[in-house]
Amino acid sequence: MKLLTFKKGAYPPHGKHFTEDKKIEDLLPKGDLIFPMSQHIGAPCEPLVKKGDRVLVGQKIGAAKGFVSSPIYSSVSGTVKNVALMPHANGSKVMSVIIENDGLYEEIEGLVPREDYSKLSKDELLKIIAEAGIVGMGGACFPTHVKLAPPPDKKIDAIIVNGAECEPYLTCDHRLMLENTKEIVEGLKIVLKMFPGVKGYIGIENNKMNAVKVMKEAVKGVSNIEVVVLKTKYPQGAEKQLIYAVTGREVPSGKLPADAGCIVQNVGTIFEIYNAVVKGRPLMERIVTVTGEAVKEPKNLRVKFGTSFKELIEACGGFKEDPVKVISGGPLMGTTVQTLDLPVMKGTSGILALTKKQAVLPQESSCIRCGRCVEACPMNLIPSILDSLVKRREYDTFEKNNGMDCIECGCCTLVCPAKRHLTQSCREGKRTVLANRKKAN
Template structure:
């Protein structure tokens, strides 16, 4: 049987060579740590501390202010230096807590507890995950406890762990599957304990043979967990595409994975569940790939949330040349930064520092109606038409032609011979339409 895949998609250069063989390196922060109160989809948190307060590692410092929200915890012990607006990796200004690290890393008592998940009720496990502040760490940052609490009528029979990591340059999930293999398996077993009628599938692209081998070895003898080899193709790791590749089920437009009996979790999210449920540790760290042609020594770092991007770039040897563009996330869906003085947050998967050659943006020319963008769109949309509607502010036609279903993967812009900024125009129009609906 060949590698599993979805319909359409593209094949960008994976650009992972500089970090895919490099073990994860632990990085301890040197400066102050900054904790934005918005590190998840949903309502921002409210600070639970004030300037001058002493805090411990693992202490909750941000309280959720809505159902779709997730608490934030201190990742070091120290003193609250300030509560102020700071620059967020998404380019906005948000309220944040600044903590001066005392270097002692004194933990709260509950982090020393050890639990057996088999002795916990479903409600207890869900609450642990909720209070640990775990969110989707593939970039979406949707609170995990909500994903794991589908309506009773949604019968879940597949828990899919996303190890595709289809974005070029990124290798953090790849290294986790090799170095923290058992934690991935144990975290998945905890989720399956919540859904006893489901089976677990770990999906990995076939450009990661060492990860496939490690995970297959780790799940030997576990009847309800398997490893699915996926064809290397972008955007294989997108939720709907991943579900189709593994189950051949199509999530309906406007629907959720639970509508087709599936829940999808990122590799690092599953590890975070293991750490929270079995070891009492809230979400305090994540693995970040620092790469790109402008980086001297590309690395995969295990880093505490709140650490400065600038520090991590320096830890990777700094720049070989002035980067033309610095991106938070992958080159296809990440966000370009205009400052390095932003903190690592729960959704920070990578920092890419690209040279002029890597970051070249060619001038747009007229659409030649070649249809390439249509032929590769994983959502079966008409990007050339949506681009036209976006430029002409034809919102009604944009919605009629399913523009709101775009997953903003960037595949259409990548393939366009006329260098049309298709994804950008579609994304902007989607935001405009959603903003109008809120008024």
């Protein structure tokens, strides 16, 4: 079997054994729910409710402001306790709606399946997807309707479904492919209906052969969908790397997948397109992998947005030892959090609790000029040079050396024998460049 892959990359320990065989369990929230009005790339939402209002399941509580934005819906019924600034997983405070859950889960009228969507136009489907609040469920959280509306001069000929899930420890996409196979295929058919004559690909790494098997069975006889097997390598699920692996095309520096004729969507996103179009339900919940050496009973949980991280940890039996670090997401692309009093949001793919053995970032030593970071970087950058430029605050030169192309995957830091914090430097450099651009405008 030919395994498709990209150039360079790294091979981190998987850590998936904790949950890859754990079926998805439903978790109903107990306490108050917090809905940040910023759960996506783009403009934050504007709250549509105020303190004292009663809300229902499926009621819009945050209105999208602008084309690159995405509405937010209540996942429970209850009473709005407050609309205020609350802690966010990114370390800031954002405007949020706090709802006291009444436990009744009364739904707003209209959340009913569509009898037939086959006659809907592309514009009608786009409107449904936009109104449902669907964003990239792999963690990037880019509004899906924007991706599905490329400029007219971009000729799309490939829709690629990302089932790689290359991030260590996370298994939410893997379980989704095993347990909701037909829905994912139907969701892809809906997207393909929007792009007549275009071929669909479902890319899955070869450490998930059971998912490959069920997906191939589900698309048997479907001429415009192909399941492709990817080599297990990190970051196989990054858009540009996935496009190269599946099509052999390179997305130019500073360009988007559409410039290579491709649209990439996570399997979770495709599943939510099915839910919105076929079931008539907006995005209100997601699967979260709760895992790590510090967790007593790691699980894959289907969780309503707004549910506290603390409740997810409790549903997994708590900690068997105090974690040194808790990460929202995976160990390489995730964000370290300082509290469990944070809500599950659209981009919360995992909660990872690590012990001292796994979590402590080693002390840096001097670069030994070995070039391993260059050999590993999937974006063909020179991380060691970018690191030194950031340390010297030479941000213009950082930008000229294509530092903004860094996808912050962590490959360079992973392979560096000197334990240089290369990814962290590149992240700091990118943020500074963007901040300087904003000041200049």
